Amino acid sequence: MRRTLVIALVVAVLLVLGFIYYALDPTASAVFPRCTFLSLTGYKCPGCGSQRAIHALLHGDVVGAFRYNALLLVAIPWIALCLYAEGQRIRNPRLYARLNAPLLIWLFLAILLLWWLLRNIFN
Amino acid sequence: MQYWINHNGVQHGPVDIDGMKELGLTSAAYVWHEGLADWVKITQLPELQGTYEMVEQAAEPVVARQSLEQQGAAVQQPQGYEQQAPSEPCPPTNLVWAIIATVLCCIPTGIVAIYFALKVSNKYREGDIEGAKRASETGAWWCIATIVLGILSLPLGFLMMSAGAA
Numbered sequence: 001m002r003r004t005l006v007i008a009l010v011v012a013v014l015l016v017l018g019f020i021y022y023a024l025d026p027t028a029s030a031v032f033p034r035c036t037f038l039s040l041t042g043y044k045c046p047g048c049g050s051q052r053a054i055h056a057l058l059h060g061d062v063v064g065a066f067r068y069n070a071l072l073l074v075a076i077p078w079i080a081l082c083l084y085a086e087g088q089r090i091r092n093p094r095l096y097a098r099l100n101a102p103l104l105i106w107l108f109l110a111i112l113l114l115w116w117l118l119r120n121i122f123n
Numbered sequence: 124m125q126y127w128i129n130h131n132g133v134q135h136g137p138v139d140i141d142g143m144k145e146l147g148l149t150s151a152a153y154v155w156h157e158g159l160a161d162w163v164k165i166t167q168l169p170e171l172q173g174t175y176e177m178v179e180q181a182a183e184p185v186v187a188r189q190s191l192e193q194q195g196a197a198v199q200q201p202q203g204y205e206q207q208a209p210s211e212p213c214p215p216t217n218l219v220w221a222i223i224a225t226v227l228c229c230i231p232t233g234i235v236a237i238y239f240a241l242k243v244s245n246k247y248r249e250g251d252i253e254g255a256k257r258a259s260e261t262g263a264w265w266c267i268a269t270i271v272l273g274i275l276s277l278p279l280g281f282l283m284m285s286a287g288a289a
Contacts (some may be wrong), residue, residue, distance in 0.1 A: 035229040036276035047226045047236075072226050082219040093212035100216045102248065105241040108218075112234065114223065 022058040026051040046116045129153045146173040214259040216240040220266040228273030236265035
């Protein structure tokens with residue numbers, strides 16, 4: 001019962017956010033927050049460009065989304081799978097353990113750090 | 124059939140069913156025999172009924188289980204018992220939340236949360252359930268901290284933006 005309520009709430013919030021990010025263009029509108037890390041340091045954080053990437057993706061522009069934040073685009077299917085496994089953690093502990101294997105987490109951490117470094121060097 | 128028993132932290136065995144009746148076992152005991160993947164509660168093996176007395180469950184089953192695993196691994200390995208991945212499900216690694224927080228919150232502390240996810244996974248593989256649970260909790264706090272900092276820093280981003288525009 002409580003679980004259903006939480007899921008309904010999350011879906012509602014996602015729908016509202018999805019509508020906002022579909023209707024308004026982050027490159028043209030002032031209502032979207034700018035990355036704090038970028039403002040403070042002048043360097044991009046691993047998440048920079050996510051808002052523009054989501055806007056592009058909601059308009060079907062996969063290439064544009066990739067340009068704004070390649071990591072986000074690549075991570076979306078992975079996140080979806082992990083979220084599913086998270087919901088099934090007790091019922092299907094094997095899937096959860098496989099997705100959370102140390103090797104996979106290491107791999108993601110390495111990709112993340114490399115992505116962070118390279119996007120600041122080559123941009 | 125020979126059984127190995129762990130009763131309140133004390134190891135017995137190998138003994139057969141008749142031998143077990145003389146040990147004064149209770150339902151809090153764990154047993155293992157050749158062919159079992161992991162230790163089981165004595166109450167789970169129907170053939171052992173009558174070798175133990177029913178008592179209330181021990182207050183700290185997790186701790187009891189853990190010391191059991193350590194002893195079990197040390198004592199049983201020569202008998203061909205290899206330490207298996209614990210049957211208890213893995214504590215939450217919070218990995219998804221750490222990734223989402225890192226990619227969406229503009230605060231790189233999410234990376235620390237990912238590091239703790241790695242720690243949970245590693246400790247779980249080693250059979251250190253308690254350590255995995257501790258790392259899981261710390262990691263959860265790093266996720267929360269990243270999200271809260273991300274939200275708190277929103278006004279800062281606006282300020283910097285208007286300062287830059289002015």
